[in-house]
Amino acid sequence: MNPPPRFNVLGTGVHALSLDEARDRLVAARGQRHLGYVCCATAYNTDLARADAALRRAYNAALLTTPDGMPLVWLGRWHGHRGITRVYGPDLLLATCDAGRAAASGTSSTAARRAWRSSCAPRSPRASPASSSPARSRRPSAS
Incomplete structure (x- = not known):
């Protein structure tokens, strides 16, 4: 399964997906040899990651970095990702x-x-x- 598209928020790549897509990707990832972790990104967290390189690397290395807040959803839609929804x-x-x-x-x-x-x-x-x-x-x- 190819990774979902990302959009840039202050240097942090946030995946453009919906709750259903995120759920399906996690269920599909079960049993795979290389798993990962999920970060639920908010506007505040992405601002923190701008100043903290380790936090930014953690977000960017995640299996999924979900848009956990409407400001990120709106920004994702502005970037052209029409199917994006909040993934709380x-x-x-x-x-x-x-x-x-x-x-x-x-x-x-x-x-x-x-x-x-x-x-x-x-x-x-x-x-x-x-x-x-x-x-x-x-x-x-x-x-």
């Missing part, structure tokens, strides 16, 4: 976990179902800040 981090987490559960439920492999559950629902609050997030409270079955 907690929404992406929930959409990816839901898609993963749906994919895993279609398999008879207990290991596949367990892998999706463990990667989308940390067991302890120390495992990930997401375990105490609003996303967690909207999906109590993820515990």
Whole structure:
């Protein structure tokens, strides 16, 4: 799968995609040899990255750097990316976990179902800040 197009925001490349595209790319990336990480970029973060080379490198090296805020969506549309939408981090987490559960439920492999559950629902609050997030409270079955 080719990477989605990026547009430049103060030296940071932000991917021009929608929530559904981001979710589909993460689900498709599962099981690949080289994975990566996702950065949810805001206008504030891209401004910070302008002055911090390490942060800018981290954003630019990410598997996906999503537009997590309407100012970046508007800028992406100004650059000609008409299909871009806001990709809010907690929404992406929930959409990816839901898609993963749906994919895993279609398999008879207990290991596949367990892998999706463990990667989308940390067991302890120390495992990930997401375990105490609003996303967690909207999906109590993820515990």
